[in-house]
Every structure is written in structure tokens, then in C-alpha cells.
Amino acid sequence: MIAETGLAALWLATALCALQLVFGIMAVRGRDDLAAAVRPVAVVQGLLAAISFLMLIWLFLRTDLSVELVVRNSHSEKPWLYKFAGAWGNHEGSMLLWVTVLSVAGSLVAFFERRLRENTLIATLAAQAAIGLGFYAFLLFASNPFARSTPAPEEGMGLNPLLQDPGLAFHPPTLYFGYVGLSVAFSFAVGALMTRDVGADFARAMRPWVLGSWIFLTLGITAGSYWAYYELGWGGWWFWDPVENASLMPWLAATALLHSVTVLATRDSLRAWTVMLAVVAFSMSMIGTFLVRSGILTSVHAFAVDPRRGSFILALLVLYIGGALLLYGLRVGTVREGKKFQAVSREGALVANNLLLTAILGIVLIGTLYPLFVETLTGEQLSVGPPYFNSTAGPLALILIAIMALGPLLRWRKDDWRDLINRISFPILFSALAFAGLMFFVSPIGILPTLGIVLAVGVGAASVAPLWKRNLRRTPMFTYGMVIAHLGIAVALAGMASESAFTEEVLVATTPGQEHEVGPYTVRFVGVDPVAGPNWTAIEGQLAVTRGDGEPFGLMPQARMFASPPTETNEAAIATSWDGQLYTVLGNSDAQGRWQLRLWWKPFVTLIWLGGGMIAFGGLLSLVGRVRRERRSALREAHG
């Protein structure tokens, strides 16, 4: 019964979604009597989608083996957290989550948005329904999560052990919130284009959604990076893997959009450009969904194995992006020019930010899709990895970060570059000191890491400079948000540069009692023990670690064997201190009874994720600050 309830709710939501689209379009074209129905329909549609998703979670919690999806992805012996997370740890469930988040976001827009012109809002909801309808159809016709399995088997097949990790359980939902927030921004852009209403009001309505989705994407990327770091056991924190790029590209576009929408909201400039970026940002989240969900990444062959799904998402992608670009081409002429500004001004710096972000986005996109195109066209297989991305996107990112330091110190509309040099004299001094320090006290570390550290110091100083000589209690919350986010970029950059320049690595075959030095630590190999978990067994290495005269402590890296499905994973053991991490991995044993041990000392590597967290927290402060100010001015208008 649970499965049938879920499926029925899904069909009803689909019907309401179609209704929302039709009523919305008719209302925009003059049928005012239908306009009042659009908001309630959108709210109920979101509720029904949420009910459907809750039913799926219930099925997973009960391990209902009469449902095909549960059989293929769950197991009655699994810890409950992974039964719960298993609901979206598979293709069908994650697509249902996607649609649910999309519909609930539509409900929220319908329920709360009051500032925008009613006509534009209804056009926005119609656009949101158009996106939703495609994904409902995809679920119902190509990936039904509620399909029954007859006869019901005795036991389920289990969840991929790599995915059995608390961090990863909440990783996909975080990214989906980000992706879907961009779809709302896109719908606002389409709505504003349809009703010729691109201006500051539209930007203010769209901004919280862009900010919100950007916060989730930042959190998702940061958490995903840390997950890959400790779970894969390779010691790296970013691999330029297509799946990682699928989350990075929407983030790059959202970052550009976030800054241009601020220009539009406060200065009423960059109108056509902001709308274009909204289209690009949503396209990137569609491409991200396509890359991850179509199976095309395992191999273009996997795509051909199940062509219905891949082709369906590809068709949706072409339809929405093509439709939006067409609408943009037809209507961009009606978007009036915004206010002017000079090249040296905050607007000018933000335009440079946007262009660089777009260029980096283009580079990542080309590098990610190139192997797919080449293999499809010629059958030749190739891979594009870190050497390509680091050498092309790396230098551009450093320029971008330098400009980021200048932007907040510039005045809107017009400024003088001589004044600017005065304002950045302190940051430049700090950078010069950092450079001198590196030159005199540290052995040579390569150009990019040197630039990274020097820049991080200067940018860190410059990002707190907007608070200089200001009344700190009267400074608005969103200014603090910007300062913390920019400082977070500097902190993360310092972590990346330090990790790539100063990491020490030791790889040994060791016997019990032997000691190894890495960084400030001495690691003694004590031996190995067998251990068992709820659904795995493991060989656990016993390491006794000391640092200087400090107390010794134990680290236990494991090689785990999972029973269902049979898989082996390496669990790294990590010791964190204020100045970095000691990262240990246990390898195989050889015929002489020696064990392979891999040790890394990574100074200040933790700054990478600390910076990521600061960026997201800065975003959150901005969001809260903006929403509060908008509400206050709305109240003032209502009473004045």
C-alpha cells in the first residue's frame, strides 16, 4: 500500500504540475480569472511530491522487499542511517528527490514571494512547472521508484560500501538543493523575460535563491572534497574527476550570477548579462545532473546500455537550454540598458570577476566533455586530468582572486585608481613580506604554490580592509558576510598552496617495532589486528604516534572487506593538529610478513575545508542580512 500511495501522489503531483503550466501561460496571456489558481496549485503540487518522497523513505526504513528499488539497493542488516540514506543513494530515488526539492521550492516561491509583479511571478511559476513536468515524466516513464518486484526475494542486494558513510549520506541532497535553487533563479529569469520585467525588483526576488543555492553548492563541494580525501585513501583532496566537475561548474556559474545579481539589485546595471548568467547557471546544473545520472561517465558504452534514461535527460537538457536561449534571443532586445559605470569602479571589478569565472567555467566544461566527444566521434579513448585543469584554470583562478581582493575596496560607478593604490598599500606590504619570508627561510617550492601563498596573505589582508575605520556595530550583516566569504577564499587558497608545496610522503614496507619519521611525527608500527563491524570485517593496523616530547597516541588505519556486495576499501586514519594532518594508510602484506604503510604529513591542509566552511558561512550571513533588510523595507512601505 505504501508504494501505491507514493505512486498515486506522484501522478497527482504531475497532473497539478501540468495544470500549473497551462493556467500560468493562460494567465500571463490575459486570462486573469485563472491567475488566482496558480499559487495554490503550486503549493499543493509541492506537498504531493513531498508525500511521494516520504513514502519512498518509509519503504526503505522497513526494507520492503516487494519493491524492486529496495531489493537492488538495500539489505535488512544495514544500519538504519544507510537504509534512510539508501532512499536517495540510487538512480530512481535521487531523481525523485530532485523533483521533490524542485516542487517544494516552487511551493515556497508561490507562498512567500510578494514583492514581484504578480504577472511576473505567475510566469515564473509556469516556467518552474515546465521544468518539473519534464522530470515527472522522466520518473514515471523511465525510472519509476515504486515498481514492484515479483516474486519478492528473501534478501536485498545491499548498498555500495563506499557510499556507507555518514558524510556521504547527506552529500547528494546538499548538491541537489544547490542545483534546484538555480532552477528557481532560471525560472525567475524566464518569467521576467516573458513579462519584460528585467530590473532591480526581479534581481531582489531572485537573489535569495541564488545565494541559498550557492551556499548549498559550496557546502556540497567542500564536504565532497573532504569525503574523497579521507574515504578514498589517496591523500588528495580534488581529483578533477567529472563527477566533481559536475558540482564545480554550477558553483562557478552561481558565483558569477551571485555577483552580477548584486550589481543589478543595487545599481540596476548588467541586466541582460544577469539573465544570461541565470540561463547558464541552470544549464550547468542540468549538465551536472546529466553527467552523473545518465551513466555516460562510466563509459559512453554504459550510456548505450540504457539509452532511454540518458537520452531522456539529454532531451530535457536540450529542450530547456535551447528554449531558454531562444527566448533570450527573442527578448533580449526588449531589456532596456541599465545604468552606466566606468571601467575603474566596483561594477568594473565585478564584470572582470564574471568574465574570469565564465572563462574558467568554459575551460572546465571543455575539459570535462572533451573525452566524451572524442570517444563518441572517433572511438579514441583519452582522459583529461589534473595537468590540463591546473595549467589552464589555475592561473586564471589566481588572477580572479587578486581582483576579488580589489573589488570591495572600489566605489560604485566611478573611482580613481590612484586612490585604490593607497587603499591596498597594506595588503601589498603583507604580500611582499610573505614573499620575502618564503625566499629567505623556505626552500624553493615552485611558482604556483609561491604565488598562492603570497596572494593568500595579501587577499586575506585586503578582504578585511572594507571593515577598516567603519563603525563595526552599524556595519550591515551582509557586509560581514562578504568579508568572511572572501577571507574564506584566502584561507582555502593558503591551505591548497601549503598542501601542494610542503606535503611530506613516506612509503615503506614495515615490520612490527619499526619506526618511521614523517614531518614532525614519529610513527611506530605495532602490528595488525582483525576487527569486525556491523556488516564488514577488517585488518586494522596499530600505529603508535609521537610528536616531539608529547604523549604517544594510537592511529588505526584499516583495510575493510564488505560482505554484501563483496568489496574492499581502505580506511585512512588521520590525526589532526592545529598546523596540519598526519594521514596514514595500511596497504598489503608480502611474503616476508612486511606490511606496506603510507604516511603523509600535510601542513595546514585543514585550511582548505575551513575556508570552504567560512565561504558558506559568509554566504549564510549575507542571506540572512539581505532577507532581514528586505523585510524591514517591505514593512516600511506597507506602513508608509
Added chain:
Amino acid sequence: MKAKHQRLTLAVIAVVAVIGAGFLALAGLRDNAALFRTPAEIAVEPVPPGQSIRLGGMVAEGSIEHLPDGVTITFIVEDGEATVPVRFSGITPDLFQENSGVVAEGAFDANGVFIADNILAKHDENYMPPPMEDMASEATAS
């Protein structure tokens, strides 16, 4: 400068930036994209030392040797037509064994030994690099 001209200037700069990024990307791809090669392909068309490629094939039976340092191994990758000697320092993936498929990332040294930086294991017991699958199915067909 009028607002209209400003918009035109911005549009031109944007187009130039995107085209510039495209050129940068293509130049980067020409230098850095790693091709997938099998021993047979390398025998016909040798890969110059230092150029990154991915080498795919089967680990030859009885070819894995552990060097005395305990962390370096050598083995031979074959595909039924040709062989390539490989050296690798590090922890091999759990599914790495003789007579099974392997993908190694790295480059040849001056002596024609393939120095692997990384040995790929998809975390799937049924994984095979796609060309190997073709090979296996050809083998069963013939």
C-alpha cells in the same frame, strides 16, 4: 559613452573572453590529454618517453615481482599481441592481480619501461576496461 555603447563594449569583451578561454582550453588539451593505449597499439606506434598515457591490458601470469624495498613492484601488461613492462611504487588496489584487467596511468622512461603513477581499480569486482571487454568477447567468439 552612452549606455548602449557600454552594453556593446561589454558584449564584445565577453565574447572575446569566452573565445580566449576556448583557445586556452584547446591548447591545454593538445598538451595534456592522456590517450588510452594497449600494448598492441604501442608496438605499432611507440609513445615518446615522458608523454602521459593510460595503459590498459591484462597483468601477465607470473609477471608480478616485488622488489626488495617492499613497496615497488614490476609486472608485465599484455593483450595477446604485445607486452609492456611496468614499474609501480605504492599500494596496489585490492583487485590488482595476475590474469586480470588493469589500467595504469603514467609515462614511459628512456629505457622503455612504463612508470605508473597510479593504478586504477574501479571499485567493482566485475570491472574491465571497455577495450578489454571487446577483447574478451572476441576471444570467446573465436
